[in-house]
Amino acid sequence: MCKNIWKATKVNLRNIKVPYFVTMLYFGFMLIQNVAQLAIARSGVDMSTNGEVSAGNSFYVLIVLAAIFIPAVNYSRIITLGGKRHYFLCGSLVTYGLLAIAASLANTAYHVVYDRYVIAAGYFDPNLFSGGVGNLMVVFGWTSHGIVVVFLQQTAFMFLLAVVVHTVTAIQGKWYGWVANALIVAIIALLVSTAGPSPALLALAILHHNALLQIISCLVLAFALYALSKPIFARKAI
DSSP: OHHHHHHHHHHHHHTOHHHHHHHHHHHHHHHHHHHHHHHHHHTTOOOTTOOEEOGGGHHHHHHHHHHHHIIIIIHHHHHHTTOOHHHHHHHHHHHHHHHHHHHHHHHHHHIIIIIHHHHHHTOSOTTTTTTSEEOHHHHTTGGGGOHHHHHHHHHHHHHHHHHHHHHHHHTTTSHHHHHHHHHHHHHHHHHHHOSSOOHHHHHHTTOOSOHHHHHHHHHHHHHHHHHHHHHHHHSOOO
């Protein structure tokens, strides 16, 4: 059983070349922009009223694209090759876990090596993006818990993000897919329009100040949502 799950995992990891390419392309573009802005600031140009978006955020693109590509493309490949739906589901879950770890590690490393240097240099407005550099781990307030905890919080959040996108992708084309899309739009609108989010909405957005609770919430929600996707794939055509 574990062998078949690992086979499905390897198929997924090998067959998401488009998400890999798009992510690295976007990362390269953002990195050039980050370095260019830093060079301009170091040359003496006043950038104190500006901020920059961290290239480390690019690794979130990999999570989202992979979670779209796997159910939309790899599912039919694995089933066509003789794989069972159960192995696909379990293998995909392992895939998202590995991708979340890798993407979180990459963004954490970028933040430690580059973002912190730029923030400490003080070239950009510290009131923008919590120090002048808009990395999501800083914006979400995770960096207050230390780098190891940040990595774990971000990994849990990325894992949940992958499962959400995976499930939403799987239900497209069905009536309940349109209902789910409407609910997601309504939730986002509510979060954006609420001036003072309630603790329930903050928990929904996975921004809880307690790191352990945030990690556990992400994992519980991810596994619960993934369990709901099983009947979807049981009836999903190849």
